[in-house]
Amino acid sequence: MLVLAIFCFALLGIQIIYLSLFLFAFAKEKKAAFGNSQPVSVIVCAHDEEQNVRELVPLLLAQQHPEFEVIVVEDRCNDGTFDYLLEATKLDPRLKMVRVVHKPDHINGKKFALTLGIKAARYDWVLLTDADCRPAGNSWIAKMSEQMDDSTKMVLGFSPYIKSKGLLNSFIRFESFLTGIQFMSLAMLGRPYMGVGRNLAYRKSLFLENKGFNTHLGVVGGDDDLFVNQHAKGATTRTCLGAETLMKSVPKTTWKEYYIQKLRHLSVGRHYKFSDRIILGVFTMTWLLTWLIVLPASLFTPFSEFILLAFAMRWILLLVLFRHATRKLGEPFGVWKVPFLDFIYAFYYLVTGPKALVSKKVRWKS
Numbered sequence: 001m002l003v004l005a006i007f008c009f010a011l012l013g014i015q016i017i018y019l020s021l022f023l024f025a026f027a028k029e030k031k032a033a034f035g036n037s038q039p040v041s042v043i044v045c046a047h048d049e050e051q052n053v054r055e056l057v058p059l060l061l062a063q064q065h066p067e068f069e070v071i072v073v074e075d076r077c078n079d080g081t082f083d084y085l086l087e088a089t090k091l092d093p094r095l096k097m098v099r100v101v102h103k104p105d106h107i108n109g110k111k112f113a114l115t116l117g118i119k120a121a122r123y124d125w126v127l128l129t130d131a132d133c134r135p136a137g138n139s140w141i142a143k144m145s146e147q148m149d150d151s152t153k154m155v156l157g158f159s160p161y162i163k164s165k166g167l168l169n170s171f172i173r174f175e176s177f178l179t180g181i182q183f184m185s186l187a188m189l190g191r192p193y194m195g196v197g198r199n200l201a202y203r204k205s206l207f208l209e210n211k212g213f214n215t216h217l218g219v220v221g222g223d224d225d226l227f228v229n230q231h232a233k234g235a236t237t238r239t240c241l242g243a244e245t246l247m248k249s250v251p252k253t254t255w256k257e258y259y260i261q262k263l264r265h266l267s268v269g270r271h272y273k274f275s276d277r278i279i280l281g282v283f284t285m286t287w288l289l290t291w292l293i294v295l296p297a298s299l300f301t302p303f304s305e306f307i308l309l310a311f312a313m314r315w316i317l318l319l320v321l322f323r324h325a326t327r328k329l330g331e332p333f334g335v336w337k338v339p340f341l342d343f344i345y346a347f348y349y350l351v352t353g354p355k356a357l358v359s360k361k362v363r364w365k366s
Contacts, residue, residue, distance in 0.1 A: 005303040008294045012310040014286045019317045025185035026325045038148040039067035040141055040201070041121035042129065045113040047075040049131040052250075054084055056131055061092055065141040068094065069122055075100045075113040096120065111213045111223050118207050127201040128224070129247050133159065136246040136330070143245045144201050153206045153236040154228065156187055157199030158329045161251035171348070172251045172258060174341040177333055181325045182280070184241070190234030193276040197224030199247040206231060222268040229272050243330035262352050284349060290314070291346040315339060 042060055046053050053072060060070045074082050074097055085097040098120045100113050118126050125148055127141060147155045158180045161173050183194045207227075216226050252258040269277065290311070298307040319335045326333040 001301050004297050005301045005307065008297050008301070008307050009310060011286045011289050011294055012307070012314055014282065015290055015314050016310075016317060018283045018286075019314065019321055021189070022181050022185040023317065023321045023324065025188040026181075026321075026328045028188070037066055037142070038125050038145045039123040040065065040069075040125045040127050040145055041123045041204070042068060042070045042127045042141065043073065043114065043117040043121065044070070044129055044131055045073045045075055045110055045117065046077065046081055046131040047109070047113075048077050048079050048081070050077070050079040050081045050084060052131040053081055056129075056134065057085075057088060057095065059135055059138075060141075061094060062138050063135070063141045064138045065145060067123075068141055069096060070094055071096045071098055071117050071120055073098045073100060073113040073117040075109060076103065107217045108213075108219065108223075111217060114223055115212050118204055118212070121204050124204050125201055126204050126207070128197050128199075129159075130198050130249065132250045133198050133247045134162075134249075136248055137244050139244045140247060143242065144199075144240050147238040147240050148201070151236060152238050153203050154192070154195070154232050155201040155238050155240055156184060156192065156195045156228070156232075157201070157240045157245050157247060158184060159196050159198035159247045159249050160329070160331050162248050164251070168253070168255060168258065169251055170337055171341055171344055173333065174337065175262075175345065175348075177322065177326055177329070178345070180329060181321065182283070184239050184329070185325070186279075187232075187234075187237055187239050191279075192232035192234060192237040193229050193272065193280075194225035195228040195232070198249050199245075200224055200228070202227075202231075216271060219268065219271060222271060225268055226271055229276060241328055241330060246330045259352065266352055288346050288349055291343060292350075315342075318342060 044053075044056065044060075057070065057072065072085055072095070074085055082097075082099065085095075089095045089097050098116050100116060103109050103112050114128070125145070127144055129135075144155055144157055159176075160180070161169070161176050163169065163173060180196075183192070183196075186193055210231055213223060213227065215230065216222050219226065252261055269280070272280070294307060294311060298304040298311070301307065319338055322333055322338050323335045
């Protein structure tokens with residue numbers, strides 16, 4: 001019983017340390033914007049997303065920034081995307097279309113499309129997003145650009161999912177906030193390990209010097225987080241926080257669609273640097289074991305009161321973290337939902353985690 005109690009305290013202690021570090025990172029983050037205005041090439045890849053492209057392109061062209069272009073990569077579309085872009089490019093010289101007619105067999109489709117878009121960029125700074133995303137306002141490009149200076153090579157932005165009713169939507173948003181809290185806080189602490197392609201900027205020269213996605217061309221996904229994991233450095237990576245910096249994304253509407261999406265995302269994690277896999281793995285495993293072992297064990301050990309007290313401390317810290325960090329990111333999250341979603345998250349990871357580690361057949365789009 002003593003050994004079990006010690007193990008429970010160790011699990012909770014690790015969780016408290018991680019959550020405290022995340023909170024510390026957001027509490028100390030007060031980096032001022034450089035205030036300059038870098039020219040930017042915004043790149044969007046689209047595969048059969050005509051309606052999304054029709055909605056997104058006008059929002060991008062309405063951005064209040066002195067010098068930018070929008071490049072939409074029409075990736076083998078079977079709908080009306082090409083016809084729309086052909087006409088739209090005639091109306092605004094800032095809009096450019098790059099077309100993918102044929103994809104090489106050995107290269108992932110999105111990586112190939114994105115590579116063509118980056119090579120076609122006029123400016124050194126490229127700012128990436130997806131067709132199913134929407135900027136929170138007309139200052140998105142400007143705010144991301146403010147974090148770019150001569151010493152910066154990469155800027156990490158946050159991309160929450162659009163809020164709607166239902167448990168699935170709440171869980172998707174909770175999970176995306178938790179992921180955002182982790183990668184943004186560790187970047188603030190000088191340890192960047194990932195970014196999201198829905199809101200990510202880096203230098204075209206950085207991409208070309210490192211031969212783009214050459215080391216993971218065949219991996220489905222990873223055009224964002226694997227590139228960041230391999231090439232981001234603490235001294236040259238900045239984070240961009242606040243409501244005006246957000247690029248919101250349309251969430252999945254069924255558990256099956258979300259499960260497939262998360263399998264793809266999680267499967268990429270096994271290609272991270274070993275040290276990053278350890279850091280993330282310890283946090284995730286202790287989170288999972290907190291629910292699987294700590295709470296049941298508290299019923300059978302003579303130290304149950306102290307175990308439950310430590311668990312309550314973890315919960316309070318998690319609530320404070322979500323309240324503070326989500327506001328700092330730019331979109332508050334209802335903390336009253338966190339305890340229940342905390343419980344669901346552990347068992348969601350129990351199902352998806354092992355599957356993602358061994359799965360070899362994951363897809364982006366054909």
